Amino acid sequence: xxxxxxxxxxxxxxxxxxxxxxxxxxxxxxxxxxxxxxxxxxxxxxxxxxxxxxxxxxxxxxxxxxxxxxxxxxxxxxxxxxxxxxxxxxxxxxxxxxxxxxxxxxxxxxxxxxxxxxxxxxxxxxxxxxxxxxxxxxxxxxxxxxxxxxxxxxxxxxxxxxxxxx
Amino acid sequence: xxxxxxxxxxxxxxxxxxxxxxxxxxxxxxxxxxxxxxxxxxxxxxxxxxxxxxxxxxxxxxxxxxxxxxxxxxxxxxxxxxxxxxxxxxxxxxxxxxxxxxxxxxxxxxxxxxxxxxxxxxxxxxxxxxxxxxxxxxxxxxxxxxxxxxxxxxxxxxxxxxxxxxxxxxxxxxxxxxxxxxxxxxxxxxxxxxxxxxxxxxxxxxxxxxxxxxxxxxxxxxxxxxxxxxxxxxxxxxxxxxxxxxxxxxxxxxxxxxxxxxxxxxxxxxxxxxxxxxxxxxxxxxxxxxxxxxxxxxxxxxxxxxxxxxxxxxxxxxxxxxxxxxxxxxxxxxxxxxxxxxxxxxxxxxxxxxxxxxxxxxxxxxxxxxxxxxxxxxxxxxxxxxxxxxxxxxxxxxxxxxxxxxxxxxxxxxxxxxxxxxxxxxxxxxxxxxxxxxxxxxxxxxxxxxxxxxxxxxxxxxxxxxxxxxxxx
Amino acid sequence: xxxxxxxxxxxxxxxxxxxxxxxxxxxxxxxxxxxxxxxxxxxxxxxxxxxxxxxxxxxxxxxxxxxxxxxxxxxxxxxxxxxxxxxxxxxxxxxxxxxxxxxxxxxxxxxxxxxxxxxxxxxxxxxxxxxxxxxxxxxxxxxxxxxxxxxxxxxxxxxxxxxxxxxxxxxxxxxxxxxxxxxxxxxxxxxxxxxxxxxxxxxxxxxxxxxxxxxxxxxxxxxxxxxxxxxxxxxx
Numbered sequence: 001x002x003x004x005x006x007x008x009x010x011x012x013x014x015x016x017x018x019x020x021x022x023x024x025x026x027x028x029x030x031x032x033x034x035x036x037x038x039x040x041x042x043x044x045x046x047x048x049x050x051x052x053x054x055x056x057x058x059x060x061x062x063x064x065x066x067x068x069x070x071x072x073x074x075x076x077x078x079x080x081x082x083x084x085x086x087x088x089x090x091x092x093x094x095x096x097x098x099x100x101x102x103x104x105x106x107x108x109x110x111x112x113x114x115x116x117x118x119x120x121x122x123x124x125x126x127x128x129x130x131x132x133x134x135x136x137x138x139x140x141x142x143x144x145x146x147x148x149x150x151x152x153x154x155x156x157x158x159x160x161x162x163x164x165x166x
Numbered sequence: 167x168x169x170x171x172x173x174x175x176x177x178x179x180x181x182x183x184x185x186x187x188x189x190x191x192x193x194x195x196x197x198x199x200x201x202x203x204x205x206x207x208x209x210x211x212x213x214x215x216x217x218x219x220x221x222x223x224x225x226x227x228x229x230x231x232x233x234x235x236x237x238x239x240x241x242x243x244x245x246x247x248x249x250x251x252x253x254x255x256x257x258x259x260x261x262x263x264x265x266x267x268x269x270x271x272x273x274x275x276x277x278x279x280x281x282x283x284x285x286x287x288x289x290x291x292x293x294x295x296x297x298x299x300x301x302x303x304x305x306x307x308x309x310x311x312x313x314x315x316x317x318x319x320x321x322x323x324x325x326x327x328x329x330x331x332x333x334x335x336x337x338x339x340x341x342x343x344x345x346x347x348x349x350x351x352x353x354x355x356x357x358x359x360x361x362x363x364x365x366x367x368x369x370x371x372x373x374x375x376x377x378x379x380x381x382x383x384x385x386x387x388x389x390x391x392x393x394x395x396x397x398x399x400x401x402x403x404x405x406x407x408x409x410x411x412x413x414x415x416x417x418x419x420x421x422x423x424x425x426x427x428x429x430x431x432x433x434x435x436x437x438x439x440x441x442x443x444x445x446x447x448x449x450x451x452x453x454x455x456x457x458x459x460x461x462x463x464x465x466x467x468x469x470x471x472x473x474x475x476x477x478x479x480x481x482x483x484x485x486x487x488x489x490x491x492x493x494x495x496x497x498x499x500x501x502x503x504x505x506x507x508x509x510x511x512x513x514x515x516x517x518x519x520x521x522x523x524x525x526x527x528x529x530x531x532x533x534x535x536x537x538x539x540x541x542x543x544x545x546x547x548x549x550x551x552x553x554x555x556x557x558x559x560x561x562x563x564x565x566x567x568x569x570x571x572x573x574x575x576x577x578x579x580x581x582x583x584x585x586x587x588x589x590x591x592x593x594x595x596x597x598x599x600x601x602x603x604x605x606x607x608x609x610x611x612x613x614x615x616x617x618x619x620x621x622x623x624x625x626x627x628x629x630x631x632x633x634x635x636x637x638x639x
Numbered sequence: 640x641x642x643x644x645x646x647x648x649x650x651x652x653x654x655x656x657x658x659x660x661x662x663x664x665x666x667x668x669x670x671x672x673x674x675x676x677x678x679x680x681x682x683x684x685x686x687x688x689x690x691x692x693x694x695x696x697x698x699x700x701x702x703x704x705x706x707x708x709x710x711x712x713x714x715x716x717x718x719x720x721x722x723x724x725x726x727x728x729x730x731x732x733x734x735x736x737x738x739x740x741x742x743x744x745x746x747x748x749x750x751x752x753x754x755x756x757x758x759x760x761x762x763x764x765x766x767x768x769x770x771x772x773x774x775x776x777x778x779x780x781x782x783x784x785x786x787x788x789x790x791x792x793x794x795x796x797x798x799x800x801x802x803x804x805x806x807x808x809x810x811x812x813x814x815x816x817x818x819x820x821x822x823x824x825x826x827x828x829x830x831x832x833x834x835x836x837x838x839x840x841x842x843x844x845x846x847x848x849x850x851x852x853x854x855x856x857x858x859x860x861x862x863x864x865x866x867x868x869x870x871x872x873x874x875x
Contacts, residue, residue, distance in 0.1 A: 102875070105868075112861035120837050120862075136858055143857045147694070439764045442757065443750055450752040529748035532709045533810070534737030536730065539765065632709050635700075635744065635821075 013086060016079040028053060036062050067092065068100050073111040073142070075135035085146055089153045101146060112139050186252040190282050191289035193246035194340050197239050198293025199300075201332045202324075204235035209324045218317045227493075234500050237468075241508040244461045247343030248511040250282045251518055279345040286340035290333045347457075371420035375558070378413025382406070382566035406570060413562050414467060417555055418460040425452035425551035440539045444546035455551035458515040461508035462552065466559040466611055469501040473603045474567020481597060482575035505611050509618040516548045516622030520629045527626070528634035537630060541623050548619045553612065560608050564599060573597050657684040660849050661817050663706050666715035668698075675701040677872035678715070683817065688840060688850040690863035699853045699869040700821055706851065707740055707819045708732035720816070737762055741810030741818040741848070743839075745825040748806050749794045755781060755805045756790040762813050780808040784838050800831030807839050811848065818843055818850045824859055836862045 003021070005028075010018045031037045036059035040052045055063065067088060071081045085104070088097045115132040122128055207228050217223045222231070261274050305320040381388065385406065389395060394402040429448030436442050448455070476494045520527065527540060577595045581588060661683040668676040675698040683689050683706075691699045704710040706717060708724060709732075717725040724735060736742060749758045759777035764770070781787050784804045794802045803823060810818055823839065824832030840862050843850050854860055868875050 098875075102868075106866070109857065109861060109866055112857065113863070116858070116861040119833075120840065123837070136861070140857045151694070437764060437770045439761055442761075442764065443753065446750070446752040446757070525747040526750065529742075529744050530750070531733070532704070532707070532736070532744070533742040533748060534733055534735070534740070534762065535765065536733050536737075632704055635704070635709075 013079075013083050016082045017077060031059070035059075068096065070100070070103050070107045073108045073139055075138040078142075081142065085149060089149055094157070098150075101150060105143060105146065108139050108143055112136055115139075183253055183257060186249055187281070187285040189249040189252065190246055190285035190340070190344075191292065193242055193249060194286035194289030194336060195293035195296065197242040197246070197340075198290045198333060198336050199297050200235045200238050200242065201336065202294065202297040202329065204232045205324045205328055205332060206319050206322050207235070208232045209322050209328075210319050211322075214319065214322050216313055216315055217319060218315050222319055234497060238500055238504055238507075241461045241465060241504045241511075243339055243343050245507050245510050246282070246286060246340045247347035248458065248514040250278055250344035250347055252514055253521075254278075254518065275345055279341045282344035283337050283341035286337040290336045293336075294329065294333045368423060371416045371418075371423050373416070374412045375416030375420055375562070378409045378411070378416055379562040379565055381409040382413065382562070383569040385409070385566070385569040386572060410566065413566070414464055417463045417467065417559050417562070418456060420558075421456040421459045421463070421551055421555045422452040424554050425449075425455040428551055428554075439535075440542035441546060443540075443543040444550065447543075447547045448551060452551070454515060454519070455548070458511045458548075459552040459555055461511060462505060462611060462615065463555050463559040465501060465504040465508055466556050466607060467563045469498075469505070469607050470560040470563020470604060471567050472497055472501065472563075473600050473607065474564045475571060476603075477600045478567065478571045478575060478597050481577050481595060502610070506614055509611075509614045512548060512552075512615055513618040513622040516544055516619045517625045519547065520544055520623070520625045524629035524634050527630040528632060531630040532632060532635060537626060540630070541626055544623055544626065545616075545619055548622075549612075549615060552615060556608055556611050556615075560604055564604060568597065568599075571597075657686065659683065660685040660720060661706060661851075662718045663702070664716045664718075666702065666705055666717070667713045668701055668705055668710060668715075669713055670701075674872055676705065676715075679869065679872060679874045681706070681867060681874060683849050683851055685816075686844070686847045686849055687865060688843065688852060688863040690860035690866040691851060691853045691869060692855060692857070692860050692866055693869035695855060697869045698872040702869060703819050703821050703851060703853045707742055708735055709742075737765060738813055739816050741813070741815040743803075743806055743810045743818065743820040743823050745822045746799075746803075749802060749809070751794055754791050754793060755786070755797075755802075755808075758794070758805060759808045759812050762809065766813065776812060777808070780812050781805070783842055784808050798831065799827050800834050803827065803831075803835045804838055807835065807842070811842060811846065814846055815848060818848050819853075820850060821853045822855070823852075824854075824856070832859065 005024050006019045006021060009016070009024075028037065032039065032053070036056060037053045038056055040054050042051050067084060071078065071084055074081075081104075085101070088100050092100075112135075115135050119129050119132045207222065210222065210225075210228060212225075222228075257278065258274065261277060301320045301323070304318050305316070306318075307314045307316055307321075309315075388405070389402065392401075392405075394405070425448040429445040429452070432441060432445035433449065436445060472494070479490055480494075530540065531537060573596060574594050575597055576592055579591045579593070581590045659682045662681070664680050665678045666676045666680070667674070667678055679698070679702060681689075681691075681702065691702060693699045701710065705712055705715075705725075708717075708727070712725050715725065716723060719735070719739065724732065727735070742748075749755075750761070753761075756774055756777045759780055760768075760770075760773040763773035763776060768776075778787065778790050781790050784807060786801055786804050786808075789797055789801055789805070794805065797805070803826075807823075810820075818839075820839070824835055827835065836859060840850070850863070852859070852863055860866055
């Protein structure tokens with residue numbers, strides 16, 4: 001299951017950092033302990049035993065909650081952010097996605113305000129200014145990517161809706 | 167560059183380009199008509215006429231008439247040259263891609279000059295047609311006794327090769343004038359060059375003017391000194407020409423110096439925003455005033471000279487008073503026309519100054535600068551440097567007239583005896599200074615300059631439109 | 640989740656509701672056949688710095704120009720200090736822009752032939768001030784922006800960032816209630832732009848001037864207290 005999940009994740013979310021094998025197994029175990037997934041019957045298909053996992057009702061609810069929850073802005077490449085934005089744009093309702101993205105942008109901008117204020121108030125501390133610059137550049141990159149993604153999906157939707165039905 | 171490309175680039179364009187081409191064509195048509203009229207008068211032979219006007223009837227006066235027409239062409243051609251600068255920024259943008267592809271700066275001037283030449287060519291042909299049609303329409307033979315008299319030499323047709331020469335030569339001259347008018351603009355980009363302050367005013371023009379005007383004022387003394395009365399006439403004429411040219415060149419070059427000096431004087435002292443902007447611009451770009459004022463000042467100089475001559479002649483001869491008076495009236499008319507045409511060049515200058523600064527104007531208006539303030543600044547910037555020049559030109563002209571033709575003439579008193587005018591006595595009288603005429607000349611010139619500049623300001627509203635601010639919404 | 644490299648202090652917004660100094664309601668503006676603003680509404684509070692962002696062509700510059708009174712609305716209402724200003728005449732709106740508003744663009748707003756001090760003094764001279772006090776006030780503002788030594792230089796003799804700071808001084812010299820800034824750092828590189836934004840926000844906050852900052856750059860927007868996003872002529 002772990003290899004299958006890892007392969008799926010890496011293929012569908014090339015933006016995100018590839019998952020480590022041990023990470024998948026450990027995360028699955030934690031989810032199972034919290035009652036969000038359960039192991040279905042083992043299946044033996046051409047080789048080693050595979051244990052497919054499935055979401056529980058509680059798991060489904062948690063997923064929906066997670067999808068619309070703002071991700072804490074970070075200057076480092078954030079797997080959760082990239083995955084969440086992709087999923088939000090591709091799977092949820094347009095209004096829901098837009099609402100989430102608006103709140104995500106505000107969170108990013110709020111964090112950027114803090115870094116900018118720091119630069120303005122302590123311009124002589126080179127170390128802090130450099131660190132703030134790095135953070136600002138990467139947070140800005142996140143926002144640009146989100147904007148572009150939104151525009152692409154909007155264009156695609158317009159295309160789809162203007163095409164005649166099947 | 168291939169000729170076809172050249173032609174194609176020279177003839178494409180938008181609304182401003184249409185204005186430029188029209189103005190050029192109209193100027194060229196007028197010049198062609200003037201030259202053809204001169205040619206016609208010059209062609210009047212002993213078998214032609216008679217004409218109701220003495221000017222045309224007497225062979226001796228033809229030279230003067232021809233020269234007047236030819237001289238009128240000078241301001242006309244200058245105006246045509248100035249026209250090539252209308253809409254120059256838009257044309258430069260249009261041709262910018264050509265420059266990017268490696269064309270030399272001379273290529274752009276070539277294209278602009280060719281465009282002027284083509285427009286002038288169309289104008290010349292139109293002028294020729296107007297002339298030929300006019301000959302038919304204005305032909306008014308009336309019987310007077312045994313002769314047929316005409317008011318205009320419509321019975322004279324110059325040889326066809328001469329007509330063709332003018333119709334072809336004028337566009338060539340127009341092309342040349344355009345290239346010259348553009349050359350300075352191409353070499354000196356509008357606006358202050360990065361990091362370089364404008365040069366301080368030079369003294370040479372003042373020296374030239376002083377020498378020329380002074381020389382003409384004391385011409386009689388010089389004649390005595392050099393005993394020119396007993397030398398060939400040509401020598402005296404040449405000396406006069408040199409002095410006149412020195413004064414004229416001094417006036418023309420001096421305008422830039424006047425602008426610079428005036429700007430430097432005003433800038434630290436004025437409080438009104440419009441004058442502050444104008445004076446700073448005079449310091450930064452003094453040569454633009456000289457470019458347009460030169461034709462006007464030349465015309466005023468000649469006009470003042472003529473006024474002095476007129477007073478002189480009217481006092482000293484009695485017979486054919488009306489003839490001379492009416493001749494001088496015609497000359498006055500021609501000079502007034504020349505001044506108006508020269509003033510049209512001011513229109514181009516004022517409009518160009520506004521259009522090339524339109525992004526700044528738009529931003530200033532958006533920031534709360536009232537448009538009237540900007541209008542007053544543009545007016546002051548164009549006119550102030552020219553006012554001293556016009557006054558000086560008039561003063562020089564009248565000084566020259568009095569210096570060359572003398573301040574005392576022999577006046578013949580007349581009385582009516584037996585129904586005839588008879589000369590009774592001769593005495594020397596002082597020639598008065600024609601203050602009234604000079605006042606009208608200077609005042610009228612300034613008024614015309616004011617009007618044409620004000621017309622040029624009409625571009626201000628469209629130049630400061632907020633649309634100029636939009637780079638991207 | 641990895642820890643941030645440094646921990647910036649959290650940004651606290653004032654708890655009391657500040658009054659609205661400028662508001663626009665249901666603003667509609669078209670250019671020819673296309674609608675730039677479709678009923679946008681916005682409020683600017685006294686002393687705050689409001690960032691207006693959005694993709695290019697969204698109408699944010701149009702919004703700024705309408706609020707400043709440069710463009711006339713097709714419909715809608717604009718109130719400054721409670722008074723309606725969208726129905727005023729051209730000279731009244733021009734006077735408003737001179738005294739109560741300051742306007743700052745990307746480039747091209749300084750008179751190239753006048754020195755920095757003269758450019759900054761211009762609004763005061765237009766308001767009828769005498770030459771000497773106007774020049775003194777201008778030099779004071781240039782000093783406040785850290786460019787006192789450039790007072791007698793021409794704009795063409797300075798760098799882009801320096802001439803933009805002269806423009807900031809000119810915009811603030813009449814101590815306006817609102818400063819409209821349209822992409823003020825658009826033509827500048829990162830560090831020059833940062834210098835301009837730092838000085839602009841510092842001086843504006845000191846003077847209590849509200850700032851309407853139009854930008855497409857999130858890093859510039861982060862100098863503001865609040866952000867509104869314009870998309871397709873509406874505030875989203």
